[in-house]
Amino acid sequence: MDIASSTISPLGGQLKHSWERIAEQKRQTELAKIPSEWVLAPAVVAEAKKLPSLTDPPFIESLLDPETCRITALDATELLQQMGSGKLAAVQVVTAFCKRAAIAHQVTQNLLEIGFDIAIRRAKELDEYFEANDQLVGPLHGLPFTLKDQFHVKGLETSMGYVGWVNTFEGLKGTNKERNFESELIREFNMLGAVVIGKVLCTNDTCLSSGTRARHTLYWADARTMNTVMTDNSGTEYMGEGVMQALRGSVFGIGTDIGGSVSMPASYNGIFSLKPSNGRISMKGVAGPSPGQQIMPAVAGIMGVSIATIRLVLKSLLSTEPWLSDPYLVPIPWRETEEHHAESGKPGEPYRPAFGIMENDGVVTPHPPVQRALKAVKDALSKRGHKMVPWEPPSNLESEAIHGQIARGDGCADVWEVLRLSGEPEVHEIKGLFDVDGPRDPLPLLKYQEIVAHMKDYRNRYQEYWMSMAEKSGNGKPVDAFISPVTVTAGLLPDKFFYGGYLSCVNVLDLPAVVVPVLFADKSIDEVDENFQPVSAIDKTNMDAYDAEAYHGSPTAVLVVGRRLCEEKVLSLAQMVVEALHGDRPGSDS
Incomplete structure (x- = not known):
């Protein structure tokens, strides 16, 4: 089929608008980058769509050969x-x-850019370097990674x-920058030996609203990608x-x-993530x-299946001294002493970190599974002798x-x-951000300054509140x-x-x-407490939306929040x- 002249939507029917034809052509162009031997039969894709979960049982593994399964099961250190x-x-x-990502893409539709051929060529160069020098290019040598489609590669x-x-x-x-420009972070990863294999789903109408969609994927009838656990319930920018x-x-x-x-895609898919403070990881040259x-x-x-992987990536990035290239970065190298501070104390007296615990911010009550996750963490840390301090800071409403x-x-x-460049309409999730015929008026400068002063x-x-907790922490x-829900x-x-x-x-602070x-x-077991009394209209709306059947099997996480620019320490905590x-057994973080 001549892709350029295609007028048939993958959802059926004619493509009426030029932006739809551009989107379909782009979709076909990316699909064509998948080697024919990795292409799934339509019946297999249809089967995946019907599954309640892609991870239990492991559907992807059933489509892969044993050697691919073995390699992709190894963590970064083992690789x-x-x-x-x-x-x-x-x-x-x-x-x-690349093969595993190709299979994952075909059943979830979350790659916007496929770079398998470029990645394999780069891997050959790494192998040639290793053969000639008997050493790896860098601490991330040969590790394949994906990233959000805001970074230029x-x-x-x-x-x-x-x-x-x-x-x-x-x-x-x-x-002359089209496909010929790279973000600073990509330059650093190239130095370290990491290999980009593709770029994942980003929001269609920018990252402004939960529930937004990347329109030019156009795979399912609602154009949404799927959550790995609940294949029919989520599909948003947060899932890519x-x-x-x-x-x-x-690998990461x-x-x-x-x-x-x-944080949200990590929580909803059962993986780990680090959202750092501004100034640690470069955003130079990022769309x-x-x-x-x-x-x-x-x-x-950074996102991955273990804290060890996230630590490796951050430590490696900081080893490139990125602040020499990006003036918006703080010149703070990796701090081993900061990482281990949480485990050290006075001679003969093991230091036990204390944690704040926010089980409810007094504005919106988390759903029952989130409440149970918070209690599990609180009980586990308490049994290890950690002081758990109720966390009641300035309101999240602010x-x-x-x-x-x-x-x-x-x-x-x-x-x-x-949006006007192509004529595509905004998706319904963000219609409320605009007036009928255009963007809303920006805030006046003096009003904006007033908000910044409030911040x-x-x-x-x-x-001040954080510092005042010294009298309640038990260690002076x-x-x-502090530990809180990721979302409700x-x-x-x-x-x-x-x-x-x-x-x-977390972002405001x-x-x-x-x-x-x-x-x-x-x-x-995750049922709404019969004594639950909402404290506000939004609290009631949120709890009324809880559906135990719909959420069943969904991963549930907590957020561990540290002091500003203390990424090493919060990873250790x-x-x-x-x-x-889970205990101290090897691999307990994965």
Whole structure:
């Protein structure tokens, strides 16, 4: 079939609009990059769509050969050891993950850009270097990774899901940057030996609303990608990299976060993530909405199946001294002493970190599975002798108000203009961001400054509260981190997301946060307390939306939040949570 002249929608019927034809052509172009021997029969894809879960039983493994399963089951450290000893070649590793990612993509539709051919060529170069020098290129040698489609990679396009950006450089033509420009973070990964194999689903109408969709995937009738556990319930921008990691389509993933787009997909797919403070990981040369908004900028975060993998990636990135290339980064190298501070203390007296615990912020009550996850963590840490301090800081209602006005203070004019490039309409989830005939008026400068002043005051009061917890921690020091829900739900049902306060405070305060998977929702025990009394209308709306049957089997996680710019320490503390839950056995964090 001549793709360029195709007018048939994969959903059936004629494509009436030019933007639909561009989207379909793009979809077909990416599918054509999958080697024919990796292409699934339509019946297999249809079977996957009917499954309640892609991970239990492991559907992807049933479609792969034993050697691919063996390689893709190894964690980052094991892969590096085997490549360093010559037992595995980079080409073997990269090809295995490309194959697995291709299978995962066909049943979940979460890759916007496929770079398997580029990745395998790079792997061959790494093997040639190893053969000539008997050493790895760097600490991430041959590790395949995927990332959100906001990062520019040479040889691949960056569309962010905008049809108007297809075959352009951020909507512009003739710049000589199309497929020929790379973000700073990609340059660092190239130095370290990591290999990009593809770019995952990004929001269609920028990362502004939970439940938004990448329109030019156009796979299912609702154009949504699937959650690995609940294949019919979630499908949003929040699933792209989360799905890829849960299905082991790459060793680690990179996302961006301004309101939860790293933490939420990790939570809903049962994997780990780190959302760092601004200034630790480079965002130089990254496409995104509102590029001039620097009061609460988006940050790049890391996702993976273990804390050890996330630690390896962050430590490796900092070893490149990225602050020499990006003036917005703080010159803080990896701090081993900071990482181990949580485990050290006075001679002869083991230091026991204290944790704040926010089981309910007094605004919206988490659903029963989330309540059970918080209790499990609280009990596990308490049994290990950690002081658990009730966490009642300045209200999340304040952070919600601050977050929304800063993130959308420009009226989302840039989003509107990008949609006009192709004529595609906004998806219904974000219609409320605009007036009928255009973007809303931006906030006046003096009003914007008033909101920023509120943010500064909120941060000061939160800091004062944190320091005041020294008298309750049991060790004379402020609590080392606090633990809270990631969101109030155990999964993301379409149009059922009503409150983001537990995450908005993390972005407003610019704090590092680690998602730790805890348990799975269980309809037989996760019931609404018969004595539940909502404290507000939104609290009632949220709990009324709880459906034990719909959420059954969904991964449920908690958020471990540390002090600003203390990523090393919060990773160590998150590992303590994992060990408290599962014991100290090797691999207990995966």
